[in-house]
Amino acid sequence: MNKAMQALRDVERQLFALGYAEHTIHFDDATAAPRQSYPGRGQALGALAEMRHRLLTGSGLPALLREAEAGGLDAQQAAEVREMRRLYDETACIPADEYAAFSQLISDAQNVWQAARADNDFAAFAPWLERILEARRRMAGALDPGKAPYDVWLDRYEPGMTMEKYDAFFSLLKGELSALVRAVGEAEPVRDDFLSRAWPLGAQRALSRELMRRIGLDEGHVALAESAHPFTIELYNGDVRITTHYHEHDMTSNMFSVIHEGGHALYELHTGDALRCTVLASGSSMGIHEGQSRLFENYFGRSRAFLAGLWPRLRELFPAQLADVTCEEFYRAVNRCVPGLIRIHADEATYSLHILVRYELEKQLMDGALAVRELPGAWNAMMKETLGVDVPDDAHGVLQDIHWAGGDIGYFPSYALGSAYAAQIAACMRRSLDLNALLEAGDFAPINAWLCERVWRHGRALTPDALFANACGEAFDAQHYIRYLKEKYAEIYRL
Amino acid sequence: MNKAMQALRDVERQLFALGYAEHTIHFDDATAAPRQSYPGRGQALGALAEMRHRLLTGSGLPALLREAEAGGLDAQQAAEVREMRRLYDETACIPADEYAAFSQLISDAQNVWQAARADNDFAAFAPWLERILEARRRMAGALDPGKAPYDVWLDRYEPGMTMEKYDAFFSLLKGELSALVRAVGEAEPVRDDFLSRAWPLGAQRALSRELMRRIGLDEGHVALAESAHPFTIELYNGDVRITTHYHEHDMTSNMFSVIHEGGHALYELHTGDALRCTVLASGSSMGIHEGQSRLFENYFGRSRAFLAGLWPRLRELFPAQLADVTCEEFYRAVNRCVPGLIRIHADEATYSLHILVRYELEKQLMDGALAVRELPGAWNAMMKETLGVDVPDDAHGVLQDIHWAGGDIGYFPSYALGSAYAAQIAACMRRSLDLNALLEAGDFAPINAWLCERVWRHGRALTPDALFANACGEAFDAQHYIRYLKEKYAEIYRL
Numbered sequence: 010m011n012k013a014m015q016a017l018r019d020v021e022r023q024l025f026a027l028g029y030a031e032h033t034i035h036f037d038d039a040t041a042a043p044r045q046s047y048p049g050r051g052q053a054l055g056a057l058a059e060m061r062h063r064l065l066t067g068s069g070l071p072a073l074l075r076e077a078e079a080g081g082l083d084a085q086q087a088a089e090v091r092e093m094r095r096l097y098d099e100t101a102c103i104p105a106d107e108y109a110a111f112s113q114l115i116s117d118a119q120n121v122w123q124a125a126r127a128d129n130d131f132a133a134f135a136p137w138l139e140r141i142l143e144a145r146r147r148m149a150g151a152l153d154p155g156k157a158p159y160d161v162w163l164d165r166y167e168p169g170m171t172m173e174k175y176d177a178f179f180s181l182l183k184g185e186l187s188a189l190v191r192a193v194g195e196a197e198p199v200r201d202d203f204l205s206r207a208w209p210l211g212a213q214r215a216l217s218r219e220l221m222r223r224i225g226l227d228e229g230h231v232a233l234a235e236s237a238h239p240f241t242i243e244l245y246n247g248d249v250r251i252t253t254h255y256h257e258h259d260m261t262s263n264m265f266s267v268i269h270e271g272g273h274a275l276y277e278l279h280t281g282d283a284l285r286c287t288v289l290a291s292g293s294s295m296g297i298h299e300g301q302s303r304l305f306e307n308y309f310g311r312s313r314a315f316l317a318g319l320w321p322r323l324r325e326l327f328p329a330q331l332a333d334v335t336c337e338e339f340y341r342a343v344n345r346c347v348p349g350l351i352r353i354h355a356d357e358a359t360y361s362l363h364i365l366v367r368y369e370l371e372k373q374l375m376d377g378a379l380a381v382r383e384l385p386g387a388w389n390a391m392m393k394e395t396l397g398v399d400v401p402d403d404a405h406g407v408l409q410d411i412h413w414a415g416g417d418i419g420y421f422p423s424y425a426l427g428s429a430y431a432a433q434i435a436a437c438m439r440r441s442l443d444l445n446a447l448l449e450a451g452d453f454a455p456i457n458a459w460l461c462e463r464v465w466r467h468g469r470a471l472t473p474d475a476l477f478a479n480a481c482g483e484a485f486d487a488q489h490y491i492r493y494l495k496e497k498y499a500e501i502y503r504l
Numbered sequence: 505m506n507k508a509m510q511a512l513r514d515v516e517r518q519l520f521a522l523g524y525a526e527h528t529i530h531f532d533d534a535t536a537a538p539r540q541s542y543p544g545r546g547q548a549l550g551a552l553a554e555m556r557h558r559l560l561t562g563s564g565l566p567a568l569l570r571e572a573e574a575g576g577l578d579a580q581q582a583a584e585v586r587e588m589r590r591l592y593d594e595t596a597c598i599p600a601d602e603y604a605a606f607s608q609l610i611s612d613a614q615n616v617w618q619a620a621r622a623d624n625d626f627a628a629f630a631p632w633l634e635r636i637l638e639a640r641r642r643m644a645g646a647l648d649p650g651k652a653p654y655d656v657w658l659d660r661y662e663p664g665m666t667m668e669k670y671d672a673f674f675s676l677l678k679g680e681l682s683a684l685v686r687a688v689g690e691a692e693p694v695r696d697d698f699l700s701r702a703w704p705l706g707a708q709r710a711l712s713r714e715l716m717r718r719i720g721l722d723e724g725h726v727a728l729a730e731s732a733h734p735f736t737i738e739l740y741n742g743d744v745r746i747t748t749h750y751h752e753h754d755m756t757s758n759m760f761s762v763i764h765e766g767g768h769a770l771y772e773l774h775t776g777d778a779l780r781c782t783v784l785a786s787g788s789s790m791g792i793h794e795g796q797s798r799l800f801e802n803y804f805g806r807s808r809a810f811l812a813g814l815w816p817r818l819r820e821l822f823p824a825q826l827a828d829v830t831c832e833e834f835y836r837a838v839n840r841c842v843p844g845l846i847r848i849h850a851d852e853a854t855y856s857l858h859i860l861v862r863y864e865l866e867k868q869l870m871d872g873a874l875a876v877r878e879l880p881g882a883w884n885a886m887m888k889e890t891l892g893v894d895v896p897d898d899a900h901g902v903l904q905d906i907h908w909a910g911g912d913i914g915y916f917p918s919y920a921l922g923s924a925y926a927a928q929i930a931a932c933m934r935r936s937l938d939l940n941a942l943l944e945a946g947d948f949a950p951i952n953a954w955l956c957e958r959v960w961r962h963g964r965a966l967t968p969d970a971l972f973a974n975a976c977g978e979a980f981d982a983q984h985y986i987r988y989l990k991e992k993y994a995e996i997y998r999l
Contacts, residue, residue: 022547022551023551023554023555025547025548025551026547026548026551026552026555029529029544029545029548030525030526030528030529030548030552031525033525033528033529033532034524034525034528036532036536037528037531037532037536040536041531041532041535041536041727041729041745042727042743043723043724043725043726043727043743043745044723044724045722045724045725045742046724046725046727046739046742046743048742049524049739049740049741049742049743049780050524050739050743052517052520052521052740052780052781053520053521053524053525053739053740056517056518056520056521056781057521057525059518060518060521060555227540228538228539229538229539229540229541230538230540230541231538232536232537232538232541234536244541244544244545244548245544245547245548246544247540247541247543247544248537248538248541248544248545250536285544285547286547286551
């Protein structure tokens with residue numbers, strides 16, 4: 010390895026340690042920290058962000074990156090240099106004090122948002138959102154003054170994506186999915202009365218363990234915790250945390266959260282050992298990551314085959330709740346399509362329409378066409394137009410998600426993209442694996458081996474485009490997603 | 505504030521963030537991390553230690569410290585400079601790679617120790633202990649080549665302490681406490697049959713909350729978690745974590761762990777706001793810290809007055825277990841004196857004799873008079889001589905404590921010192937407060953205000969000697985401790 014590359018590795022190792030620290034602090038924040046302890050956490054995160062800024066801007070990176078390239082690099086090292094340059098560019102264009110202030114801002118804003126949502130008080134959160142949007146616009150201008158600010162952030166979350174591409178993607182979805190949801194609305198509803206029964210928490214907890222085991226998560230390396238909102242956080246490829254939440258009158262929330270977060274966790278656990286402590290040691294992009302979680306949650310977890318295999322255990326765990334329910338009824342119920350208010354409760358057919366609303370509003374907020382004070386009204390109008398639902402209050406509307414409070418503008422669209430990625434990956438996989446038989450047997454070893462070889466082990470070494478070519482031997486095509494949803498719902502609702 | 509002092513504050517803020525990160529990682533390690541996830545954690549902690557080393561050695565501190573002093577300092581700033589110089593000296597004398605390697609070594613050694621204790625396999629741990637002792641001797645030589653290595657570390661944990669002072673202290677304890685324990689052994693035992701009854705875990709958990717509330721811990725700023733061994737870790741004065749462990753057949757273990765760790769937590773929660781993010785924002789020394797925890801656990805928690813006040817609630821929580829027990833019997837049982845094998849289960853009269861064994865062995869290990877392979881034999885012989893007990897195996901002997909695996913050589917003696925500090929603090933407090941009445945009423949506000957004013961709020965701004973003068977208006981005197989133990993046990997055992 011050339012000398013400059015060795016020096017880069019030293020910087021990468023320090024970035025790893027800072028990231029490890031920040032991720033542990035975030036996990037702790039959501040699972041264990043006392044209620045009123047955030048001020049010190051915000052200060053610590055601000056100082057750590059400042060240290061990252063100093064590390065990236067004070068280590069002579071531009072020269073080191075050039076020298077490393079001139080010295081000759083293997084494929085992984087070249088990818089490390091590409092990612093380091095990306096990190097350097099997005100850091101060096103922002104002054105250190107602004108970088109630290111932003112970290113503090115989003116730490117505080119998330120606490121304000123939490124209270125605002127509890128109090129149904131958008132006005133309390135509005136000034137924070139304004140400051141965040143303003144900061145994100147300013148940062149985007151510094152990063153790439155030739156681009157529209159929203160395009161800058163879309164590309165950061167999903168390399169290669171732009172408003173032009175997303176506009177085409179969401180336009181296709183809007184046409185096809187709106188028609189599908191309308192048709193389902195006119196069909197006979199599926200039976201779902203049993204879903205709101207009382208599902209004992211002890212048995213729900215046992216189900217979480219069963220699901221983790223079944224999809225191939227090793228509890229020696231994955232811990233399950235509880236938090237208000239389920240999430241996954243990776244520390245390294247030998248330590249990933251997932252969280253879930255339990256509701257007595259809704260067992261599906263926990264069940265599919267565990268499988269969803271489990272998909273994220275499997276990805277992180279299977280990034281290659283050679284990538285450890287480098288900037289490549291994580292998922293390729295937000296969209297590819299969401300592709301893995303949706304693949305597990307929907308394409309595997311909500312499949313008839315997987316549920317058939319799980320059925321005897323479900324009957325054991327919930328004998329009273331499932332006494333008068335058939336496996337087929339359970340399958341249809343957990344795949345029912347009902348337009349609703351809350352994104353995280355949305356079914357597969359309406360989910361991307363929830364994302365579409367956020368995409369359109371983010372676009373307008375970022376280019377100034379929409380003012381923050383007009384946001385609740387615009388949200389409610391667009392929810393009515395897109396999903397046909399009346400939003401009763403902001404807590405069930407514009408305040409429902411933490412993302413904007415966390416500074417993530419441009420992140421949402423990658424959720425819809427991930428769902429579409431997953432459809433194509435599942436279709437590719439079916440060419441070489443008898444997926445239904447494996448899912449029914451709960452035999453995830455061949456499935457995970459397929460994904461590990463083609464997707465997981467590469468971490469960030471491959472960009473989304475390259476990864477897609479590698480995994481499927483073809484470019485991304487949203488038609489797989491449309492076809493999958495139409496076939497699935499036509500069958501369930503006998504359209 | 506002068507310019508150099510401003511620059512020092514910036515270094516302090518980064519040290520705060522690194523410490524915050526490390527403490528969160530340690531808390532997570534003991535309470536939430538998956539079983540087999542330590543390698544990445546060790547790497548991250550190693551890299552963070554290296555960053556601290558770079559920060560302390562690469563910020564031009566020697567010149568900054570001189571300039572800050574020349575520019576004029578207030579009392580707090582002068583104390584910050586004193587502590588920063590101490591930190592600089594102990595860091596700069598060790599090369600960066602050795603500093604990081606040591607952090608990695610103790611992270612790994614603690615995992616090895618855990619397995620060795622479970623397997624009762626001292627030989628597995630011995631090479632790690634040898635490496636730790638060797639590293640500590642080498643570091644001590646670099647830090648102060650004119651001093652005996654053990655003296656260097658005694659002073660690091662408890663500023664001002666030496667083998668000479670500890671020899672005198674332990675010699676006094678050995679004579680007085682051995683005689684006391686012998687006399688108790690010849691007296692009629694107290695009734696303790698009920699202690700090993702089955703104590704429902706739900707009620708034990710409710711008792712933890714009750715105790716936290718009673719001694720004045722605000723759960724908005726203190727979280728209680730579970731871990732193999734109880735401990736306290738502070739993140740800042742608005743966020744402290746304590747842990748406990750529950751045993752169905754021993755309710756006293758949890759009960760007094762919560763009060764003990766609660767004492768540590770109260771100290772950290774009441775360090776002054778002006779000290780936040782500086783090197784003074786923590787307890788003054790290990791001994792002073794242990795003084796607070798022992799004060800709460802023994803002098804308050806095990807007092808007749810406190811238990812009388814708690815008695816109605818104890819009867820409510822454990823109606824069956826306490827049906828045939830009087831408060832006086834409970835008081836005597838939780839204060840019974842029985843020489844045993846395990847330090848953390850030891851009563852007040854024998855506790856410091858357990859520490860004495862460790863002190864004598866550490867002294868010999870550090871000066872080379874005792875080889876690591878001879879340690880189990882020496883341990884067992886000294887336990888027999890000092891406490892009259894036969895050690896059945898190393899798991900219940902030399903392998904029982906994590907401290908040496910964590911690199912802490914010279915820490916144990918501060919436990920005994922803390923117990924003695926607590927006796928004197930309680931005696932001082934009685935001069936101005938009606939302690940028994942307050943303890944019985946569960947009214948900790950005046951007690952905590954007294955401690956806050958004289959001890960807690962000063963953090964590390966005052967050294968142990970100065971703190972003692974401030975708190976009690978007199979120098980430390982171990983006779984308070986001897987007198988307290990003799991009076992207490994003479995009364996309980998009618999000696």
